[in-house]
Amino acid sequence: MELELWVFAALTAVCVVSGFIDAVAGGGGLLTMPALLSAGLPPHLALGTNKLQSLAGVTMAMRTYHRKGLLEIRPNITAVICILIASAAGALAVQMLDTKILNLIVPVLLVLCAAYVIFSPRMDDSDRHHVLTRKGYNPVAGGIGFYDGFFGPGAGSFYTTSLVALRGMGLTRATALSKLFNMTSNVGSLAMFIAGGKVFWTLGLCMCVGTxxxxxxxxxxxxxxxxxxxxxxxxxxxxxxxxxxxxxxxTG
Structure with a gap:
């Protein structure tokens, strides 16, 4: 499909803001997905293109957190593998199924996340005793990875909140690790969207610059x-x- 040059410029500018939001708290898709749909992209093409620009952003954020010593990659390799497989499965599933039911389920989960962040005294930068071990957290990570591949909005928030609540991590360290997990689920899902021909490469690469x-x-x-x-x-x-x-x- 073809778009006017101003649309490329506008979507790239939107990605500057969404990239900032994603790096801090997750949820940049709140801006980019409606923008892509408003530009006239079909839903599956919008999802695939959004994964491409999101991957560029979270990779940059992950690299920054890692260089500052806030992220350990090696101890989380098992979770990364779980997320990679699950996100690929999710992206494969979404290309065959209707996602409308998630529009009812996900708001409930997001409200619970927001309530936990508001009312829990644990949402600060201090580490506390974990509820789950690294190995015990793997199914949770895989579940969020599947969701990120299948639908996506709020996945970064789910990673961060679950790492604080279940792994006992301080908020900044949890945010840093969530970027590794988010990058992984983007890689897995993007591979499936590429295989299905659901990425608008020219637009996606322009958006990568902004994000x-x-x-x-x-x-x-x-x-x-x-x-x-x-x-x-x-x-x-x-x-x-x-x-x-x-x-x-x-509103349909």
């Missing part, structure tokens, strides 16, 4: 300000995603 810029700024801001920035943005994004998904469901 990398936004992710660089966002990750450095999150590292500098920690939970004071991540916590309110996590709540805001969760509630905003909830409102958008409910609106989408009832």
């Amino acid at each position: 990398v810029v936004g992710s660089w700024v966002g990750s450095h801001s999150a590292i500098r300000f920690g939970a004071k920035l991540i916590r309110p943005l996590l709540v805001t994004i969760s509630l905003a995603l909830t409102a958008r998904l409910i609106w989408t469901y009832f």
Whole structure:
């Protein structure tokens, strides 16, 4: 399909903002998916193209967190493998199934995430005793990975909140690890969208430029300000995603 040049420029600009949001709290799809659909892309093509630009952003954010010593990759390799397989399965499934039912389920989960962030005293930068071991967390990681491949909105928030609640991690470290997991689920799902011919490469690569810029700024801001920035943005994004998904469901 063909788009006018101003559409490319506008979507790239949107990705600067969404990249910042994704790097700090997740949920950048709140901006990019409606923008892609408004530009006239069919839903599956929009999903695949969104995964391409999102992968560029979370990779930049992950690299920044890793260089600052906030992310350990090797101890989480098993979770990464689970997420990779599950996200690929999710992306394969979404190309065959109707996703409308998720527009009812996901808002409930996002509200629970927001409530946990607001009311739990654990949502700060201090580490606490874990509920699940790394191995015990793998099925949770795989489940979120499947969801990210299948649908996606709020996956970054789910990773972060579950790492704090179940793995006992401080909020900034949980955010850093969520970027590794988010990158992995993007790789797995993007591979399936590419195989299905559901990526608008020219547009996606332009959007990558914007999201990398936004992710660089966002990750450095999150590292500098920690939970004071991540916590309110996590709540805001969760509630905003909830409102958008409910609106989408009832307006068809």
